[in-house]
Structure formats: C-alpha cells, structure tokens
Amino acid sequence: MASKDRILRLKEETRANILGAALQIVKEDGWQALSMRKIADVIEYTAPIIYEYFSNKEAILLELSRQGYLLLSKDLEEAKSKHRLPAKQLEAMWVAYWNFAFANKELYQGMFGVSTNCCCETLNTLAEAAKPWDMFSEVIGELMGIEDMDSDVICTKYYTLWSVVHGLISINLLSRGSSDEINRQVLKDAIGSMINTIKPQIA
Template identity: 50%
Template structure:
C-alpha cells in the first residue's frame, strides 16, 4: 500500500470514528447534547481537527441521516427479495422491515425524520433519502398498472401508507408506548386495508405491471 492510500485510509478511519462518537453521544444523552467539542473529547482530538472533516454539526448529522437512509433502504430491499412475487405480500413485508428499522435504530430514525429532535438541516435533498420511497413506489406500481395518472395514484398510496406507519412509530418513540403486539396488529391491518382499497374491483385499475416513462 502506497503512502497516499495509507493517508486516505487514516482519514477515513478518523471520519468513521467521528460519526461513531456522535452517534454514541446522541444515543446516550440525546441529539441536542451533541457538539463538536464533545465529539472531539470523546475521540481525543481537538475541535479544529473535527472541522476538517465536517464543517458543522448539521453537516455531521446530515451524513448520519444519509447513512441511516442507506441502512433503511437495504432492509426494505432485502424484505422484498425475501418475499414471493405477490406485490401485496411484498409491501406488507417491506413496511414491516421499515417498522423494525425504526425501533432497532431509533436514534438514527430521529435525526432522519426529526422525531423528538430538530431534523438535520439539509440545504439540498439527500438522494439516498429518496430511495425508500422509490422502492415502495415500484411495488405499488405493480398494483396500479398502466392507467391514466398512474404516477399520482402511486404517490397517493405511498404517502397514505407512510404517513400512517411514521405516525404510529412516532407515537411509540415519544413515550406513548402501545403494546408491541397491538402496534404490529394495527400496522398490518392498516396497510392491508390501504392496499385493498387500491386493488378493489371498483377502481378499474389494470393489473399490468406499471413501467415509469423515461
């Protein structure tokens, strides 16, 4: 390994240590307690050294949020791949994976969506944050088929599902805990109900796979 590669690896290790330290502080004391000085003290670096990697706390939290969206997307995609070819079954498993991620990585979820904290200040949309919606929309498109205004219909049903799931997650994360069994039952019944309205015979939606025009 050349000197340039060693330097780059060293810098990447420091960058990862900074992110891990910020996440540890956020988990232990809450995101409002995270500061560049506390991170520096945690990894025994000077605050100016931290700013060489992230020019602000907001930039650091934005990167953590981006990594959170990558993890979430991976779980959703894995759930889809582990299911059969029935779009409804896929959606149920994908939303269950979303739900599981929110509680397994609740501190990341908080900064990704601003639950009980200020959402990270993002000047430009994070491309990675759009991947989960794209994954869900693709499967919803299989149910919608080739119909007029298919894009609007897909968006409508995605946000109907997301707003319900995110709302139920938020209720639990802010301390108003529902029993797990009841929460999961509500989740399954609600998502099933939304999907059933989409595929109801009265909708006259074609069952041909939806293909987004490019």
C-alpha cells in the first residue's frame, strides 16, 4: 500500500510540475510559445513522459483553465461573504473578478481566449466554468426578486455586466487601456450604473 501511495504521489507531483512549467513558459513568452517540447526542456523530462499525462498542449490549457475557474470562484465567494446586501455583494464580486484577471493574467487569457488560440467550445464544457455564472446569477436574482435562475432577465443582466467588465479587462490585457486609476473609475461607474438599473425591479 505504501508503495502504491508513493507512486500515486509521484504521478501527482509530475503532473503538477508539467502544469507549473507550462504556466512559467506562458508568463515569460506568451501562450503562442507553449509547446510540449519546451515543457519537457524546462522540467528536464523527455517529451514522451509529458504525453503520458497530457495528450497535447490543448489538454494542458484545459487543465490550467479548470484550475483558473476554481481560483476565480474562490475569490468571488470570499468577496460575496464580506457583504450582506445583494447590491454590495454584486459590486464586490465584480471588483474581485477584475482583480483576479490582473493577478492571474495568463490564466485569464487562457480561460477566455484573450491573445490565445482558444478551444472555447471545449472550455465551455468545464463544470468549473459554470460556477462564476451560477454565483453571479444567484445574487442578481436575489437583487431582482427572481427565483428562477434560468430567467432570461437574469441572463441578460449578467451578460451585460460581464461584457463591460470583460471588455475593459481585455482592452488592458492588450495594453490599450488607460491608467489604473481611470480604469478602476470606469469599472466602478459601469458596475454602479448597471446595479442601479437592476434595483428598481425588485419585487
């Protein structure tokens, strides 16, 4: 049993090393520079060993994105827990979303196809990718007095907010934005305006 546990632990460590090396390469040279050969060189393994764990670099992108969604969901939950009122929760969650994007630029780019060749259809099948949507929808629904989380109204409000926040993030990830101070003011104004359009619809 001890031997099996050791083998399992070594496999988990090797897998983590592969993912860590991949993220290191992306941080230094961008997603376009990622290859199985480069990963092997960084961790001093042979390429066949890398393929034992991941069939191709798209599979690595998928796993890194899955981990990214888990981290994002954790940040959103923490932001939500600091407030009682839905409006405040929603504002804090979007700020946390913004902060996550810039604290984890490379992960965010992979998760949403910013400056990457995104296999978006595959990414959308990740169960973890639905978690942020579920969390935002729950708060929007509470704010609007709507219990049906599949409501088209909730969906519209979410995508309007997400489009603004994600758009602003993408502009800045491409180095086409303004100063951090201006960006945060734009973010605050946009979120505040959208929340105000939701509030009057409370039952």
